[in-house]
Amino acid sequence: MAAPTAERAPAARTEELAPAKKGKVGSSLLTVLAWIVGIGFFFPILWMVLTAFKQEADAYTSPPKLFFTPTLEQFRTVFDAGIGPYLLNSLFATVVSTILVLALATPAAFAVSLRPVKKVQDVLFFFISTKMLPVVAAIVPIYVVVNNVGMLDNIWTLIILYTAMNLPIAVWMMRSFFQEVPKELLEAASMDGASLARSLREVVLPVISPGMAATALICVIFAWNEFFFAVNLTAARAATVPVFLVGFITSEGLYFAKLCAAATLAALPVVIAGWIAQNKLVQGLSFGAVK
Amino acid sequence: MAEVEFDQASRIYTAGAKPAVNRLDLEIEDGEFVVLVGPSGSGKSTALRMLAGLEEIDGGQIRIGGRNMVGVPSRDRDIAMVFQNYALYPNKTVGENMAFPLKMRGVPKEERASKVRAAAEILGLSEYLDRKPRALSGGQRQRVAMGRAIVREPQVFLMDEPLSNLDAKMRVSTRTEIAAMQRRLGVTTVYVTHDQVEAMTMGDRVALLKDGELQQFATPAELYDQPANAFVAGFIGSPAMNLFTLPVSEQGVRMGSSELALPRSLRSRISDAGLSTVQLGIRPEQWTVGADGNGSGVKAQVDVVEELGSDAFLYAHLDDGEQTPVVVRTSGRSGARRGDQIALTPTSEDLHLFDPSTGERV
Numbered sequence: 001m002a003a004p005t006a007e008r009a010p011a012a013r014t015e016e017l018a019p020a021k022k023g024k025v026g027s028s029l030l031t032v033l034a035w036i037v038g039i040g041f042f043f044p045i046l047w048m049v050l051t052a053f054k055q056e057a058d059a060y061t062s063p064p065k066l067f068f069t070p071t072l073e074q075f076r077t078v079f080d081a082g083i084g085p086y087l088l089n090s091l092f093a094t095v096v097s098t099i100l101v102l103a104l105a106t107p108a109a110f111a112v113s114l115r116p117v118k119k120v121q122d123v124l125f126f127f128i129s130t131k132m133l134p135v136v137a138a139i140v141p142i143y144v145v146v147n148n149v150g151m152l153d154n155i156w157t158l159i160i161l162y163t164a165m166n167l168p169i170a171v172w173m174m175r176s177f178f179q180e181v182p183k184e185l186l187e188a189a190s191m192d193g194a195s196l197a198r199s200l201r202e203v204v205l206p207v208i209s210p211g212m213a214a215t216a217l218i219c220v221i222f223a224w225n226e227f228f229f230a231v232n233l234t235a236a237r238a239a240t241v242p243v244f245l246v247g248f249i250t251s252e253g254l255y256f257a258k259l260c261a262a263a264t265l266a267a268l269p270v271v272i273a274g275w276i277a278q279n280k281l282v283q284g285l286s287f288g289a290v291k
Numbered sequence: 292m293a294e295v296e297f298d299q300a301s302r303i304y305t306a307g308a309k310p311a312v313n314r315l316d317l318e319i320e321d322g323e324f325v326v327l328v329g330p331s332g333s334g335k336s337t338a339l340r341m342l343a344g345l346e347e348i349d350g351g352q353i354r355i356g357g358r359n360m361v362g363v364p365s366r367d368r369d370i371a372m373v374f375q376n377y378a379l380y381p382n383k384t385v386g387e388n389m390a391f392p393l394k395m396r397g398v399p400k401e402e403r404a405s406k407v408r409a410a411a412e413i414l415g416l417s418e419y420l421d422r423k424p425r426a427l428s429g430g431q432r433q434r435v436a437m438g439r440a441i442v443r444e445p446q447v448f449l450m451d452e453p454l455s456n457l458d459a460k461m462r463v464s465t466r467t468e469i470a471a472m473q474r475r476l477g478v479t480t481v482y483v484t485h486d487q488v489e490a491m492t493m494g495d496r497v498a499l500l501k502d503g504e505l506q507q508f509a510t511p512a513e514l515y516d517q518p519a520n521a522f523v524a525g526f527i528g529s530p531a532m533n534l535f536t537l538p539v540s541e542q543g544v545r546m547g548s549s550e551l552a553l554p555r556s557l558r559s560r561i562s563d564a565g566l567s568t569v570q571l572g573i574r575p576e577q578w579t580v581g582a583d584g585n586g587s588g589v590k591a592q593v594d595v596v597e598e599l600g601s602d603a604f605l606y607a608h609l610d611d612g613e614q615t616p617v618v619v620r621t622s623g624r625s626g627a628r629r630g631d632q633i634a635l636t637p638t639s640e641d642l643h644l645f646d647p648s649t650g651e652r653v
Binding site: 182184185187188189190191192193194195198202203206207 | 343344345364365366370371372374375376378380381382383391392395396439443
C-alpha cells in the first residue's frame with residue numbers, strides 16, 4: 001500500500017509535531033523527569049559494578065569513593081568460593097525451562113487466539129489464575145510432594161516449577177502476538193495446500209518470531225532470577241546463583257564487595273540475553289504484507 | 292478448469308437467525324468469469340468463502356467439477372484465492388511467495404523456479420523476485436497475490452475484493468488486466484466486489500445478492516436492461532435508476548399534478564398484473580429535457596448540475612408537492628443551471644415497472 005502509507009505518514013508526523021510545539025516546556029520537563037527516573041534505576045547497578053572492583057575496605061566508605069584502584073580480587077574470591085556449579089545449574093534450569101515453556105505455550109496460545117477453542121475466556125482466566133496464589137502459600141504442599149517423590153535438591157524439580165511458573169505469562173504474551181497475525185495468512189496457506197502444522201511452521205512462526213524472542217527473554221529473566229523455590233527445594237547439588245549470592249551475606253566480616261562481584265556475575269547473563277534479543281525485538285511486529 | 296455449482300447452499304451462523312447465505316443456487320460454467328456483487332452484509336463474501344472452504348456449508352452442496360465439496364478442506368479443493376489484503380507471507384520473498392503453493396504440492400525445485408519466472412514475466416514482476424513484500428507498492432503486492440494464484444494453474448480462481456486497496460486509477464487499469472488475464476488463462480473465476488462498476492465491466496455474468504438471497508444472476512446487459520426487481524434496478528447503474536411509486540391512471544400514471552402517458556405495451560402489463568399503483572423505473576438517460584412551459588412533460592427544478600465533460604447529470608426535484616428527487620443525464624454543456632425549471636419526458640419505451648408491494652418486475 002505505497003500510496004495510502006505515503007499519505008498517512010506525513011499526516012501522522014504533523015499530528016506528532018503539533019502538540020510537541022505547543023507543550024515545549026512540558027516536554028522538556030518530561031525529558032528531565034525521564035532522565036531522573038532513568039538515573040534512579042541505573043545508579044544502584046552502577047554502584048554494584050563499581051563496588052565489585054573495590055577492596056572490601058573501600059566498599060564501606062561513606063560517601064562512596066568514586067576514584068579507587070580497581071581490583072579483580074573480589075571476582076577471584078567468588079570463583080574460589082565455587083560459583084561455577086551454581087552458574088551451570090542456573091543456566092541449565094533457565095535454558096531447559098524456557099525451551100519447555102515456548103514448546104508448550106506456542107500451541108496453547110494458538111488455541112486461544114487464531115483458532116480459538118470453546119470457552120476461551122475461561123481457559124485464559126484459568127491460566128492467569130494460577131499466578132494469583134502467592135508462592136509462599138504453595139511452598140509447603142510443593143515441598144511435601146517434592147520430598148515424597150524424592151526430588152529434593154534435583155535440578156529437574158526447578159525446571160518443572162519454572163516451566164509451570166512461566167507458562168501462563170508466556171501463553172498470554174504469545175496470544176497477543178498471535179492475534180496480530182492476520183488470519184488471512186493462515187487461510188492463504190491452507191488454500192495454497194499447506195497443512196496446519198506446515199502453515200504454522202512456514203508462515204506464522206516466522207511472523208511472530210520477534211514475539212517469541214520477547215517471550216523467551218521474559219522467561220529467561222524470571223527463571224534466572226528465581227530465588228524462593230531454589231532456596232527451599234535445593235541444597236548443595238541443584239542450587240542456583242541466587243542461592244549462592246545469599247551465601248555471601250554473613251553476620252560478621254566484610255562482604256559488600258564480594259557480594260557485588262557475585263551479583264555482577266549473576267546479572268551479566270541476563271544483560272547479555274537482553275542485548276541479543278534486542279535486535280530481534282526492535283524488528284517489531286509490523287508486517288509488510290498487510291495494509 | 293471446472294464448472295462450479297452452488298446447489299441450495301446455505302450458511303447459518305446462529306441457529307434460528309437469518310442465514311448469511313440462504314439457499315444459493317448458481318451454475319457457473321467452465322471458464323466463466325462470474326462476479327458476486329451486493330451491498331455489505333449481502334453474503335457475497337460468505338458465499339465465496341464457502342466455495343473456498345473457509346466457511347462451513349450448513350445446507351445444500353457446492354460442487355467443483357461435479358465433485359461435492361462439503362467437508363473437503365481448502366487445500367484439497369484445487370482452488371486459488373486472492374485476498375483483499377493480499378495475505379502475502381511477509382517473511383518470504385516475492386519469488387518464495389509465488390512458489391509456496393507449488394512447494395506445498397511437492398513440485399520439484401527447478402520446475403517451481405521456471406513456473407514462477409514465467410508468471411513473474413506475465414505480471415511484470417521479474418525484477419522484484421528477491422524482494423520482500425514490504426518493499427513493494429500496493430499495485431505490485433496485488434500482482435504478487437495474483438501471481439501466487441496463477442502459478443499453480445488451479446481449477447478455480449477466487450478473488451475477494453482484490454482491488455479495493457488500490458487507488459482509483461490503479462483500480463481501473465488492474466481491472467482490465469485481471470479480466471484480460473482471466474480470458475487468456477480460461478480458468479473459471481468467482482470474483483467478489485461491492486462495486487457495481489467492477490461487476491458490470493469484468494463479469495461474463497453477475498450474481499447480485501442482498502441479505503443472503505440471490506436477486507438476479509445474468510449478464511451485465513440483462514441486469515441493466517431487465518432488472519428482476521426494484522432492488523436490482525436501484526443497485527445497478529450510476530447514478531441509480533429513478534424509482535417512483537405512482538397511482539395508475541387511464542393513459543399511464545399520475546406524477547404529481549401532471550399525467551405521464553405510458554406506451555400501450557406498458558399499460559397492458561400494468562393491467563395484466565391488476566395494479567392500481569405501480570413502481571416506475573426510469574434511468575437517468577431515459578429522459579429528454581425541455582424548457583418549462585412546453586405543456587408536455589413533468590415539471591422539475593434543478594438543484595445541482597454535475598458537469599462531467601462528455602455528459603452532465605442534473606439532480607432535480609419534481610414539482611409534485613413532495614419534492615421527489617430525480618436524476619437526469621444530459622449531454623455535456625447543456626447549459627442547465629441550478630434553479631432552472633425544466634420539463635422532463637421519458638424518451639424510451641423500455642421503462643421499468645415493478646409491483647410496489649413485492650418489488651418484482653411487472
